[in-house]
Amino acid sequence: MITLSTFQEYLSATKLQSTTARRSVDSEARYLQTLLTGLPSQTHEAQAERLEEILKVLQAADMEDEQRLKLTACVIEAAEQLIVALRQHYIYETTAFSEAQMAYVAQVRSLYYLIIMIYDGVIQREMTSSIHPANSATKNGWQRYFHHEKRASAVLALAIYQSLLMYQKLLGEAALCYQKPSSYLWPKINQLYYLAHQQRLTLMNLSAHTLTQRADSIHRLYCQLCLHSLLNVRAMRRPNILLVQRLLPEWAEHLLATIEPESETRVFVNLKDSQPPTYLTAHSCINPYEDRYECLFIELTPMITYLQARRQALIREGREAVACALLNKVIMTLTYRYLQPQLTLPTKYSSKQDAVVISGFNDMHYRVSQGCSLTRLIVANELPEAHRPHYDTHQLPINTHTRLNAETFDGDDTLSLFRILRLRAEPASMPPDRQPPMRTGQLDLSPLPIDAGIQHDTSHKTRDERVAAPVPLQIMRLFLLCRAETATALDCSIGLTRWVNADGATPEIEWQVLGHNPAACGLRVDGDDTRDRHFVPAFIMGKDEQLQTVASLIVPTAHFQVDDRVIMRINQQQTPLRLGRRLLMTDEFSQYEVLRL
Secondary structure (H helix, E strand, O other): OOOHHHHHHHHHOOOOOOOOOOOOHHHHHHHHHHHHOOHHHOOHHHHHHHHHHHHHHHHHOOOOHHHHHHHHHHHHHHHHHHHHHHHOOOOOOOOOOOHHHHHHHHHHHHHHHHHHHHHHHHHHHHHHHOOOOHHHHHHHOHHHHHHHHHHHHHHHHHHHHHHHHHHHHHHHHHHHOOOOOOOOHHHHHHHHHHHHHHOOOOOOOOOOOOOOOOOOOHHHHHHHHHHHHHOOHHHOOHHHHHHHHHHHHHHHOOOEEEOOOOOOOOEEEEOOOOOOOEEOOOOOOOOOOOOOOOEEEEEOHHHHHHHHHHHHHHHHOOOOOHHHHHHHHHHHHHHHHHHOOOOOOOHHHOOOEEEEEEEOHHHHHHHHOOOOOHHHHOOHHHOOHHHOOOOOOOOOOHHHOOEEEEEEOOOOOOOOOEEEEEEOOOOOOOOOOOOOOOOOOOOOOOOOOOOHHHOOOOOOOOHHHHOOOOOOOOOOOEEEEEEEEOOOOEEEEEEEEEEEEOOOOOOEEEEEEEEEOOEEEEEEEOOOOOOOOOOEEEEEEOOEOOOOEOOEEEEEOOOOOOOOEEEEEEOOEEEEEEEEEEEEEOOOEEEEEEEEO
16 A cells, blocks of 8 residues: 555656566556456455556556556546445545544555556656657657657646546545645645646647546646635535535636736735645735746636526525535635635734534524523423424533534624634533533533544544544534623624634634524414424524624524514514525525514
């Protein structure tokens, strides 16, 4: 199995000419077919071992690179079938990967490393042969020389394209592991694109030379790599990461990226640097608009326009499901981070306050209702059967609470809608002699332990291994921030995660305030239609002059629509309301302006 360090050593070493005896093309093809025969009938471990053997043979064999590329394509097809099977062991995991799952990831990465090593050799040989092009002209005549140049360009472009494709898959694996990509990957990615740019190969249509399901040119594939980085997918749930990776080719088609800037965009990549695309600020190391830098400028507005149109089409078709929620999340993330960045107060100039963060809609509702379940809150036993909740909010087992200690850097009287909090490195913990809180109507803010399944001894692990777990507050995640508890009220705010910086020792969260001190209630549809009329948990928040927000209701997604007539119930009191415009929507919740009838 090839590791990252072995991969780095190979790419850094001087390539020696192969001493393997040259076989004929037919002989190579027959030999390869022999090795691949019966592969599917073997165990996954045996298949991986055989494929690695074949890839090493292709890497060292003395043959024309054109033929090497054709044979490698056959092996990649077989390798992809194995990789699909191996990935089934971990892509649907919801928590941190186990050691067994990480072993499958390592095997997948090993295959990608070996494939890149083959293409790297092709690139090195093609670049070496292009240093003295006149030799070909003298020996074969100018007509053959130009034909040779055209063939060489196609071989080089194909090798660069396939290398970038494998790097894209490596970045995807890192995202699924919630690991920061190796610092070795982006330098190589940028070098390959810059080489293609120098050789004028970035826009060459490669569909006639290889199967181009992801993109038909090096430029379009590189745009996908950039977009994957800009989206900060490590701050998403795994199902969304997988969906984003599947939709990247479609989205990136509408991304505008040029060497010469066509607008005043601040998103760029320094092609001679080792960093992924970034946003230009006063603290940036370079000014990409200076002529001495080789940069690619990325314009996101055309893609945002396309995504908005796509979202509206899904809404008109009544398909407000996962895809629509994801589109909304991507649009809001890109707009917040790169098109309309919001000013937040630097943490070093702010006083810190301790707080507790609670996520999960039902958990939040239980806390806001002062430890009262939904059925008790709305006195469900007095309701007709058709109106009673289908599920309840209640005190979950202690080790399943999504409860985190945090530091905030501004109070609830701050005018800004956008703020910063930092999650504590230490987990929330409970004294061993403390019992779970009773439902007395008073909220207990004593710290609770995190999921026992995630607590491991990490003293022997590397940093990447320690952070290989989902970020507790993903992008566009709803949460409750509890600052302090008094005898009469709970000082809390409902917030929405807008950006996550997970590269530090502890995650730093940029969040948007949706409202302060919400009230828990039950909500159901009112009217003569055939929809369910059972109550669901909801939050109601009053108009806030400081935040300049309107009165609103926050409800679980997929239960209500704009202009719905609804009944809000607290205890035995019911209030008829109407839902106005939708302010926010994610796959977890929707927020509507609330209007009195």
